[in-house]
Amino acid sequence: xxxxxxxxxxxxxxxxxxxxxxxxxxxxxxxxxxxxxxxxxxxxxxxxxxxxxxxxxxxxxxxxxxxxxxxxxxxxxxxxxxxxxxxxxxxxxxxxxxxxxxxxxxxxxxxxxxxxxxxxxxxxxxxxxxxxxxxxxxxxxxxxxxxxxxxxxxxxxxxxxxxxxxxxxxxxxxxxxxxxxxxxxxxxxxxxxxxxxxxxxxxxxxxxxxxxxxxxxxxxxxxxxxxxxxxxxxxxxxxxxxxxxxxxxxxxxxxxxxxxxxxxxxxxxxxxxxxxxxxxxxxxxxxxxxxxxxxxxxxxxxxxxxxxxxxxxxxxxxxxxxxxxxxxxxxxxxxxxxxxxxxxxxxxxxxxxxxxxxxxxxxxxxxxxxxxxxxxxxxxxxxxxxxxxxxxxxxxxxxxxxxxxxxxxxxxxxxxxxxxxxxxxxxxxxxxxxxxxxxxxxxxxxxxxxxxxxxxxxxxxxxxxxxxxxxxxxxxxxxxxxxxxxxxxxxxxxxxxxxxxxxxxxxxxxxxxxxxxxxxx
Numbered sequence: 001x002x003x004x005x006x007x008x009x010x011x012x013x014x015x016x017x018x019x020x021x022x023x024x025x026x027x028x029x030x031x032x033x034x035x036x037x038x039x040x041x042x043x044x045x046x047x048x049x050x051x052x053x054x055x056x057x058x059x060x061x062x063x064x065x066x067x068x069x070x071x072x073x074x075x076x077x078x079x080x081x082x083x084x085x086x087x088x089x090x091x092x093x094x095x096x097x098x099x100x101x102x103x104x105x106x107x108x109x110x111x112x113x114x115x116x117x118x119x120x121x122x123x124x125x126x127x128x129x130x131x132x133x134x135x136x137x138x139x140x141x142x143x144x145x146x147x148x149x150x151x152x153x154x155x156x157x158x159x160x161x162x163x164x165x166x167x168x169x170x171x172x173x174x175x176x177x178x179x180x181x182x183x184x185x186x187x188x189x190x191x192x193x194x195x196x197x198x199x200x201x202x203x204x205x206x207x208x209x210x211x212x213x214x215x216x217x218x219x220x221x222x223x224x225x226x227x228x229x230x231x232x233x234x235x236x237x238x239x240x241x242x243x244x245x246x247x248x249x250x251x252x253x254x255x256x257x258x259x260x261x262x263x264x265x266x267x268x269x270x271x272x273x274x275x276x277x278x279x280x281x282x283x284x285x286x287x288x289x290x291x292x293x294x295x296x297x298x299x300x301x302x303x304x305x306x307x308x309x310x311x312x313x314x315x316x317x318x319x320x321x322x323x324x325x326x327x328x329x330x331x332x333x334x335x336x337x338x339x340x341x342x343x344x345x346x347x348x349x350x351x352x353x354x355x356x357x358x359x360x361x362x363x364x365x366x367x368x369x370x371x372x373x374x375x376x377x378x379x380x381x382x383x384x385x386x387x388x389x390x391x392x393x394x395x396x397x398x399x400x401x402x403x404x405x406x407x408x409x410x411x412x413x414x415x416x417x418x419x420x421x422x423x424x425x426x427x428x429x430x431x432x433x434x435x436x437x438x439x440x441x442x443x444x445x446x447x448x449x450x451x452x453x454x455x456x457x458x459x460x461x462x463x464x465x466x467x468x469x470x471x472x473x474x475x476x477x478x479x480x481x482x483x484x485x486x487x488x489x490x491x492x493x494x495x496x497x498x499x500x501x502x503x504x505x506x507x508x509x510x511x512x513x514x515x516x517x518x519x520x521x
Contacts, residue, residue, distance in 0.1 A: 047139070047189040048299065049267040050322055051254065054193065055247055056095065056155075056200035057283050058273040060086075060294045062244055069220040070241040072248040074255065075296065078271060081305050082298035085339075087369035088313040089349040093275045093283055093290030094356050098315065100158040102274075103130050103176070105319030105334040107350065112465040113159035115355035118472040124160045124170055125466045127333050131319050132176050132191065133168045138328045141187040144177040146194045148257065149250045150204070152181055153195035185261065191322070194254065196247040199240070201278045201393035203504045209242045216241040224289075224434050226412050227280055228400050232498040236395045240277065268299040268325055270318060280396055280416050284356055285383060286365040286374045287435050288427075291351050297321075303340070312369045313339050314349045335463075350459040357475035359385045363421075366456050372435065373452035374425040383416045389477035392506070395498035402496070412436045426452070476507070483510045 063072040064079040065086075091107050092098045092114065100113035104124075108114040111128055124130075132142045144164055145154035156164060156176060166175025183190050198208060209215050218234035221241065227233055251271070258264040273293035276282040282289035295313060297303060316336030323330055324338035337344055353363040362377040384397060391398075403409050404417050415436075426449050427435040439445045484506055485492050491501045 046266075047327060048302075048325055049183070049189050049263055050140075050191045050325060051183075051258075051267060051269045052191070052193045052318075052322070053196060053251060053254070053269065053271045054099075055196040055271070055273050055294075056198075057275060057278040058199045058244065058294065059277040059282060059289045060292060061241065061277060062248075062294055064296075065294060067241070067244075068222045069216050069238070070244050071214075072244060074248045074252040075271060075294075078251075078269065078296045078298040079306070081300050082269075082296055083303050083307045083309060085295040085297075085313050086308060086310045088272070088293050088295035088315070089291045089351065089367055090273075090275050090293055090315045091349065091351050093285055093351070093353060095274050095283075096157045096159050097352075097354065098275045099156070100160065102315050102319050103132070103156075103158050104128050105131050105316050105323070105331075105336040107316060107335045107352075107463045108159070109352050109354075109465055110335065110463040111160075112467040112469060114352055114465070115159065115470060115472055116357065117159070117475075118355065119159050119161075119469055120471075120473060121161055122469050122471060123174070126170060127466070129170065129331065129333075130162075130168065130176055131323055132193075134323060134328050134331070135191050135326055136168075136178065138326050139189065140326060141179065141183075141190040142177045143179055143181070143183055143187065143190055143192040145181045146192065146254060147181040148253045149194060149196060150198050150246075151195075153197065154180065155195040155197065183257075183261075183263070185263070188263070188266075189326070191326070196250060198246045198250075199243040199273075203500075203502045205239045205243060205500075208246050209239050212242050212245065214245075216245070225410075226416065226434060226436065227396055228403050228409060228413055230396075230399050230403070232399050233396045236279075236498075240279070265301060268297065268302075270298075270322070271296045272315070272318065278390075279394065280400070281383075281435070284353065284387075284390075286351055286353055286363055286372075288367075288372065288429065288433065291349070291365070291367065299325075310369070311344075312346045312349060312367070314346060317344075317346065348455060348459075350456070350463065352463075355472055357387055357389055358478050359387050361385075364456050364460060366452055366459065367429070370428070370430050371448060371452060372425070372427040372429055373449070373456060375453070375456055376421045376423055376425070379421045379423050381421065382419055383421060387477075388481040389475060389503070391481055391495065392477070392503040393500065395500060398496050399498045424449070424453070477503070480507050480510045483513060487513065 061067045062075050063070055064076045090098045091101045094116050096116050097108040097114045101108040104111055136142055145152045161174050162176050163174045165177050167173040168175050183192055216238040218238040221234055221237045223229055258267055272295050276290040281287040317339045320330050320334055320336035321338045348366045348368050351365045353361055361381055365374040424440045425438050426440040426445060440449055495501050
């Protein structure tokens with residue numbers, strides 16, 4: 001990777017010296033300086049542009065990872081001409097803690113950014129610096145979003161005080177990016193973080209499906225065995241894959257823009273999910289569908305085409321890799337490591353689940369790609385905690401609750417709907433990738449349990465939070481759900497039957513209801 005340090009201090013000193021020289025000598029010195037400046041400019045241009053495509057709420061559910069019934073030709077091309085990682089994991093299965101870890105390149109527990117939607121007015125501990133600021137100090141233009149994707153892809157969503165644009169000093173200035181939406185020649189070298197929001201649960205899923213020229217056939221989808229085979233669940237999965245095809249088309253547009261602007265040859269493109277799919281055992285949980293993400297790095301000028309890497313990678317390593325590609329020295333505070341460094345090696349990814357909206361939780365895990373150990377410190381909080389926001393967006397949960405009451409779920413499917421969680425879980429990912437058999441009580445695996453339990457406790461200490469500040473933002477979804485139950489019982493019944501009644505619409509109705517109630521008082 002290219003590593004170039006830039007400093008203009010010498011230039012000011014040189015100008016002062018030139019003023020003391022004779023006119024002829026001035027011309028000679030100026031010519032030499034111009035030559036050096038030109039060489040330095042060339043070195044700057046050699047730095048790669050970097051685009052980080054961050055899709056919301058997806059597991060490895062794209063065609064090049066073997067997902068059936070979905071077509072993702074642009075991601076396929078990225079994988080065919082880049083490097084695809086099979087064992088990449090986030091450090092938290094929920095968006096804002098996961099994004100916090102990636103923005104800093106440090107585990108979210110260590111930086112005290114591990115509680116969802118919290119500490120939004122609390123400045124970072126001064127030892128930490130967002131990686132976008134480090135890029136700016138190295139001469140990069142940092143860009144948020146893109147004009148060609150849904151909602152312009154500007155989401156940041158991290159758990160410390162920040163502003164989208166502006167300068168950063170971490171005390172009075174909290175800007176993370178320089179500009180919005182467009183990359184131009186004059187921005188080079190640039191870093192662009194582009195959010196692909198379509199795959200996030202949203203009221204647009206039906207619209208995307210309706211406009212698709214080839215909507216995914218629910219009969220063609222292959223469901224994991226921990227999900228019930230039901231028409232509503234099949235349709236919901238098909239809609240999810242429709243969104244995957246939508247973001248794939250957006251990626252194609254971004255690549256076309258790079259080509260049209262003559263930037264394709266010197267741009268590294270990274271594609272990931274910010275956390276796993278928003279469904280059973282996925283987003284919010286430390287099981288594989290919540291932690292394992294797609295990771296594809298496209299940079300044909302530097303990387304071996306079509307390589308498939310099976311070594312374990314943490315999402316924080318992506319941050320370190322970006323800095324390494326930009327020629328920035330990795331700060332000591334980072335827990336991430338450059339994954340293209342010849343000495344790169346990671347044995348485990350340490351993952352954590354904490355607050356998510358109104359649901360208090362504390363679980364920790366380590367995964368080696370072959371083994372997964374989970375410690376649930378609050379086992380009385382069930383997996384299906386009836387979180388208000390999710391009630392609007394998980395048809396499979398509603399359907400399977402009903403099937404459970406009817407005694408129609410398999411033992412594997414019932415696991416998610418038990419009244420409590422096991423205190424510990426151990427899974428053999430090589431032979432049981434869907435994590436259907438908890439081996440923690442099997443004497444044959446006692447040594448593995450002991451090893452991973454101790455490893456988790458060690459990492460608990462290593463990642464001890466630098467602060468105990470804890471200021472969460474209250475979830476509005478709780479009040480909105482209560483409003484639906486009380487004022488719209490027919491719609492609530494539809495929700496229980498697996499119909500998505502529209503969170504945004506219900507939120508708007510709730511606001512109107514509050515205004516009318518206030519007028520009557």
